[in-house]
């Protein structure tokens with residue numbers, strides 16, 4: 660192999676073509692970037708499912724914590740909550756669907772997290788994986804899906820500064836990306852954040868997957 664021959668690394672997301680057929684819903688693959696693998700998905704949740712997730716979480720939202728120390732800080736100013744695994748039938752159904760999209764058993768998931776941003780709130784650029792010096796990196800995260808639960812009037816894009824790429828929230832759609840590469844540089848290209856909301860609210864459901872099961 661010559662030094663400039665680069666072999667494409669193995670990916671987790673195995674779907675090909677423009678559809679993912681899950682048990683109960685056909686998901687649309689709209690756009691994909693190959694390395695790092697980043698996919699925009701349509702029709703992930705119905706309008707009713709989005710509304711239900713917001714309804715089920717809205718009285719339980721707390722100021723978001725971050726990292727292993729779970730400190731409140733300025734990196735993430737949104738509020739959020741986690742659903743327990745199998746918390747109710749909607750969660751069971753959605754977790755199953757997320758698991759088939761991400762091609763990882765749901766037991767590897769940190770749980771569905773709902774985040775709510777009001778105007779001015781944001782999630783500054785960050786990695787979803789833990790730094791190798793952190794204890795949590797023993798069972799590190801490998802992939803993420805962020806599902807948009809509403810249309811945001813203005814602002815709130817999920818931005819990837821190293822890829823010069825932004826995703827505008829649309830109800831029921833999602834962005835998926837993975838960072839399970841041997842090549843650290845590829846993982847680091849998944850740096851991303853949620854831009855400040857300017858007008859309206861932004862609601863998302865996030866699932867972070869780990870290398871090994873956590874439940």
Ligand SMILES: O=C(O)CCC(=O)C(=O)O
Pocket residue numbers: 774782787803805815816817818851852853854863865
């Ligand atoms: O709100 C967003 O657009 C991004 C959320 C995010 O980065 C996360 O939950 O890890």
Ligand SMILES: [Fe+2]
Pocket residue numbers: 785786787803851
């Ligand atoms: Fe993130």
